[in-house]
Structures are given as structure tokens and as C-alpha cells.
Amino acid sequence: MGAYTKEINRRRTFAIISHPDAGKTTLTEKFLLYGGAINLAGSVKGKATARHAVSDWMEIEKERGISVTSSVLQFEYDGFCINILDTPGHQDFSEDTYRTLMAADSAVMVIDANKGVEPQTRKLFKVCAMRGIPIFTFINKLDRDVDDMFALLDEIESELGIATCPINWPIGSGKAFQGVYDREKECIYKFTDTEKGTKEGAVTEVSVSDRDGLVNLIGENATDILLDEIELLDGASAEFDLSRVHAGKLTPVFFGSALTNFGVEEFLKHFLDMTTTPLSRVADCGEIIPDEHDFSAFVFKIQANMNKNHRDRIAFMRICSGKFDATKEVRHVQGGKTLRLSQPQQIMANERKILEEAYAGDIIGVFDPGIFSIGDTVCAPKENFRYAGIPTFAPEHFARVRQVDTMKRKQFVKGINQIAQEGAIQIFQEFNSGMEEVIVGVVGVLQFDVLKYRMENEYNVEIRLENLPYEHIRWIENKEIDLNKIVGTSDMKKVCDLKGNPLLLFVNSWSIGMTLDRNKDLVLSEFGTAE
Ligand code: G4P
Numbered sequence: 001m002g003a004y005t006k007e008i009n010r011r012r013t014f015a016i017i018s019h020p021d022a023g024k025t026t027l028t029e030k031f032l033l034y035g036g037a038i039n040l041a042g043s044v045k046g047k048a049t050a051r052h053a054v055s056d057w058m059e060i061e062k063e064r065g066i067s068v069t070s071s072v073l074q075f076e077y078d079g080f081c082i083n084i085l086d087t088p089g090h091q092d093f094s095e096d097t098y099r100t101l102m103a104a105d106s107a108v109m110v111i112d113a114n115k116g117v118e119p120q121t122r123k124l125f126k127v128c129a130m131r132g133i134p135i136f137t138f139i140n141k142l143d144r145d146v147d148d149m150f151a152l153l154d155e156i157e158s159e160l161g162i163a164t165c166p167i168n169w170p171i172g173s174g175k176a177f178q179g180v181y182d183r184e185k186e187c188i189y190k191f192t193d194t195e196k197g198t199k200e201g202a203v204t205e206v207s208v209s210d211r212d213g214l215v216n217l218i219g220e221n222a223t224d225i226l227l228d229e230i231e232l233l234d235g236a237s238a239e240f241d242l243s244r245v246h247a248g249k250l251t252p253v254f255f256g257s258a259l260t261n262f263g264v265e266e267f268l269k270h271f272l273d274m275t276t277t278p279l280s281r282v283a284d285c286g287e288i289i290p291d292e293h294d295f296s297a298f299v300f301k302i303q304a305n306m307n308k309n310h311r312d313r314i315a316f317m318r319i320c321s322g323k324f325d326a327t328k329e330v331r332h333v334q335g336g337k338t339l340r341l342s343q344p345q346q347i348m349a350n351e352r353k354i355l356e357e358a359y360a361g362d363i364i365g366v367f368d369p370g371i372f373s374i375g376d377t378v379c380a381p382k383e384n385f386r387y388a389g390i391p392t393f394a395p396e397h398f399a400r401v402r403q404v405d406t407m408k409r410k411q412f413v414k415g416i417n418q419i420a421q422e423g424a425i426q427i428f429q430e431f432n433s434g435m436e437e438v439i440v441g442v443v444g445v446l447q448f449d450v451l452k453y454r455m456e457n458e459y460n461v462e463i464r465l466e467n468l469p470y471e472h473i474r475w476i477e478n479k480e481i482d483l484n485k486i487v488g489t490s491d492m493k494k495v496c497d498l499k500g501n502p503l504l505l506f507v508n509s510w511s512i513g514m515t516l517d518r519n520k521d522l523v524l525s526e527f528g529t530a531e
Contacts, residue, residue: 002291004323004359009277009291011361013083013318015101017125018110019118023140026258027110028073028084034265035075035082072316072363080272083363087124093444095423096301098393099374101127103300103318103363106134106275109251110258113139113146113173117159125160127393130527132248133279135162136271143257145174150232153253163238163250167270168263170255171218171226178218180255180263181208181226183233184240188226190217191262246276278361281320283377285385290360293321294380295330297364298387299372302422304454313422315368317378320387324358333377333386341378342367374423392497392528395426395441398470398505399448404462415459416440416451420498425451428503431483431494439495439505440465441473470505472512474524481522488515501528 018024073084087097107128168180179190190204206213214223244250256263278290297317344355375389403412420427428439493505
């Protein structure tokens with residue numbers, strides 16, 4: 001047992017993934033409420049108040065027109081130290097959202113019971129599935145009528161390709177939503193109405209073998225329906241198997257309503273129990289076990305110019321092993337230097353706290369004088385290993401960039417390259433051409449505005465963006481293939497990235513299929529390989 005095993009083992013670091021409006025913010029706020037991290041009573045209602053308390057920082061950045069960030073929330077609950085990585089949605093969606101997932105050990109997927117699997121959930125799920133991390137499903141908004149719960153499970157299985165195992169089952173929905181049936185304990189929990197924004201009220205528990213007790217509690221009709229559904233469920237759903245959950249092959253499913261607090265604390269308890277302690281990570285020297293190694297971390301995000309007065313950058317690091325001690329020096333492996341991390345902070349929503357120490361599982365933000373890149377490793381001075389890098393995620397929006405004043409060529413090239421190196425945008429060149437034709441790709445369209453703003457403000461170069469119709473990009477896995485010989489559709493474009501990797505741009509997914517059909521030996525990938 002390592003010196004920090006106890007601290008590390010009580011950490012749970014996860015991201016909440018969902019499509020906008022499924023209830024991620026509401027659920028996060030309820031978690032914070034249970035942890036006592038915020039005094040929520042009355043403040044949950046209304047987007048204008050509590051909602052923005054947790055994302056103020058993002059708002060500020062948005063107003064200033066610069067890159068929007070995901071924040072990290074840390075709180076204590078029942079002896080656990082919980083780190084929630086916030087993944088911004090809506091128009092804030094960017095490559096950073098995906099990168100944030102690289103720092104998580106598991107994910108909570110929130111699904112609106114009436115909407116099912118939506119596009120953004122699908123995209124975020126794919127990244128989690130690529131990493132094989134455990135994914136827990138919370139089906140939300142049961143306080144609204146839901147037609148067919150079984151169909152919803154089928155949809156998750158067929159759309160996402162993951163087996164589902166309901167841990168509990170809702171008793172009714174909409175106004176008739178009374179509580180949940182706990183499959184392991186074989187009893188029901190009936191919720192009592194609570195005031196919004198307060199903790200869950202008293203819960204009454206009755207075993208399902210006690211039919212009279214059930215009828216008394218939830219009524220005859222609900223009892224009959226529930227007993228039928230339990231039978232169906234036992235016949236149809238996958239067996240619970242924690243090792244499959246940990247391998248990302250089976251998702252435990254929970255039902256509830258974040259708004260009314262129903263089922264939220266049950267979910268949190270089960271989730272904390274089932275999810276993993278900080279995971280080991282692979283480095284070039286092998287696997288790094290969190291409580292057996294000295295301090296190590298990797299940079300998963302770089303936030304430029306967070307402070308208007310100082311053009312500083314913050315590098316966000318996920319601690320992978322050991323203990324971070326602010327008084328000690330660390331090695332920045334890629335930079336080949338030993339240094340003391342400057343102003344280590346824990347970034348909690350709109351509040352920042354200077355840190356003295358942190359443990360594997362935690363996220364810290366450090367002042368970056370421009371030395372860190374995404375994917376860099378930081379470790380104890382006596383060590384010298386590198387963590388596997390962070391893949392590049394496929395942009396979905398593309399534009400051709402032109403500088404307005406052609407005399408400013410140098411600044412243009414410098415600016416666009418630096419911003420790309422920070423990871424805010426990806427740049428591509430036409431196959432067989434130089435920097436004359438620059439194509440920029442982004443995951444979320446807001447990044448185009450960020451690029452324009454930063455080029456003007458930081459590099460004094462005015463640019464013009466001309467939208468391109470491409471929506472899909474694929475990296476060519478078998479790089480030895482002769483790019484000239486690839487026969488694609490007429491709307492396909494051959495480009496290469498900053499590192500010279502060959503890629504193909506497509507207008508629609510049909511063209512991808514067609515191109516694969518026409519070039520049998522071509523292997524395409526949705527993720528660019530990490531360095
Ligand atoms: P997001 O972060 O995933 O985008 O979702 P968010 O929590 O902001 O919730 C989106 C909307 O859904 C909000 O309503 C919120 O109140 C509502 N909501 C969240 N959980 C539940 C639930 O369990 N049941 C029901 N019925 N609604 C839920 P809004 O009208 O957009 O905002 P507000 O003015 O109510 O805050």
C-alpha cells in the first residue's frame with residue numbers, strides 16, 4: 001500500500017455527458033447539494049441564478065470572445081472526494097469538450113427520457129467508448145410522461161452499441177411517477193414530494209414480495225404494472241457484471257428526475273459504489289499505477305488568455321499518480337526541464353483556490369508561460385516517462401482562411417500556427433500546396449469567432465473566413481498508401497495536417513462509404529493518432 005493510497009482511493013473523477021437540455025446542469029447541482037458544496041435551497045430554479053453560478057467563468061470568457069472552457073467541480077460526499085469534469089454543450093462545444101473526457105475515469109450519461117439518444121450524447125459517448133471507460137446512464141425527467149421505457153433501453157443498445165442493465169426501474173412516469181424499484185434489494189422506494197431545491201424527502205421502502213404492502217403504498221394498478229414489468233425486465237435485460245461495467249461494455253441504468261430530486265441520491269450512491277478509483281494510465285515505460293508512483297500528470301487542456309490584463313495561459317493537468325506538492329519541483333518531460341509549477345490552482349467554477357497539495361484523480365490548473373502543449377507529461381524529477389498523448393478529434397466545420405492585408409503574411413502564419421498548437425483549432429493544407437491555402441477545422445462553430453478575435457487582438461491580423469461544405473474528416477490510417485491513387489467522390493478533398501498526415505474531407509457520410517468501396521485497401525479513422 002502506497003503512502004497516499006487512502007487519499008487516492010477515495011477519489012472519483014468523472015464527466016457528465018449529455019445533449020443540451022437533458023438535465024446535466026440540474027443533476028450536477030443536485031450532486032453538489034448532497035455534498036453540501038452549495039446551499040441550493042431555492043436557487044436551482046431559474047437559469048439566471050444558480051445555473052450560472054457554476055458557469056460564470058464561461059460566460060465571462062464568452063463575452064470577451066475567447067475560448068470557452070470546461071470547469072472542474074470538487075466536493076466531498078460520504079467520505080468520497082468527487083471531481084466532476086464539466087463538458088460544455090450548446091455552441092460552446094469544442095475540441096476541449098472531447099479532451100476533457102480524456103481526464104475522466106468514468107462518465108455519467110444523462111438522457112432525457114422523452115428524447116432518447118441525441119446527437120451530442122452520441123458524439124461524447126463515442127469518445128468514452130474509444131477509451132473503454134465505465135459509462136453510467138441516468139434517464140432523466142421521469143416526472144414527465146414516458147411512453148415506453150423498454151424501447152428506450154433498446155434504443156441505447158442499438159444506437160450506442162452498449163448493453164444495458166437497469167439497476168432500478170421507475171414506478172410510473174409523469175404525475176404518476178411514484179418511486180423506483182431496486183432490483184438488487186427487490187424492494188421499492190416511494191418518494192415523497194419535496195420542495196424543489198431541497199434534499200430528497202423521506203423515502204418509504206417496501207419489499208416486492210409484500211403485495212398488500214405494495215398496493216397500500218402505490219395502488220393496485222401501479223402494483224400490477226410494476227410486477228409485470230419486473231418479470232419482463234428479468235427476462236430481457238443483461239446480467240449485472242461489474243467487470244463488464246468497468247470495461248465499458250455494460251452500462252448500469254438508473255431512472256429519476258433531477259428537477260424534483262427523485263432518484264438522484266440513490267443514483268449517486270450506487271454510482272460511487274460501482275465506479276472506479278483513479279485509473280492507471282499507460283506511459284512509454286509501461287503502466288503507471290496511481291498509488292504506487294510518485295507524482296505524475298498530463299496536460300489535457302490549455303486555456304489561453306484567461307486574465308485580460310496578463311496574457312497568460314492556464315494548463316490543466318490531470319494528476320495520474322502520487323501526490324502533488326506545490327513546494328516541490330517537477331520535471332516537464334517534453335520541455336526537458338525541471339521547474340516548480342507556478343500558481344497551482346484548483347479551478348472550481350468561478351472560484352479559484354491556490355493549492356498546496358493534490359492527489360491522483362484531481363485536476364489542477366497551473367500558470368503556463370507558453371511551455372506546455374496538450375498531452376505533455378509532468379512527473380517527479382527523478383522520473384522520465386511520457387504518457388500516451390491525446391488523440392486529435394474530428395472537426396465538423398471547415399472554412400478557408402484568408403488574410404485581408406497580404407503584407408502581414410508573417411504574423412498570419414505565426415498566429416494561425418500558434419493558435420493551432422494550443423489546440424483551439426486544427427489547420428490543414430491542400431494536398432501538395434504550401435501555406436497559401438489554409439483550411440481551418442473546428443469542432444464547434446464558436447471556435448471560428450475565437451480565431452477571428454484572437455488573430456485580430458493578439459496578432460493584429462484581420463482574417464476572412466469562407467465556409468466550406470465539408471462535415472466529415474477522416475485520417476488515413478495506412479499512411480503508406482499513395483494519396484494520388486485514392487479514387488474518391490467528386491466532392492472529396494485531399495488535405496494534410498500540420499504534421500503532414502494525410503486526411504480526406506467529405507461533405508456527407510455517403511461519400512465516405514463510397515470512397516471506402518472504391519478503395520478496398522484504404523483504412524480511415526475518426527480520431528487522429530496521438531503523438
Ligand atoms: P443541460 O445542462 O443538460 O443543458 O440541462 P439543464 O440542467 O440546464 O436542464 C434543461 C431544462 O430541463 C431546464 O429547464 C431544467 O429545469 C429542465 N430539467 C432538468 N431536469 C429535469 C427533470 O428531471 N424534469 C423536468 N421536467 N425538467 C428538468 P428550462 O425551462 O430550460 O430552465 P429553467 O428555467 O427551468 O431552469
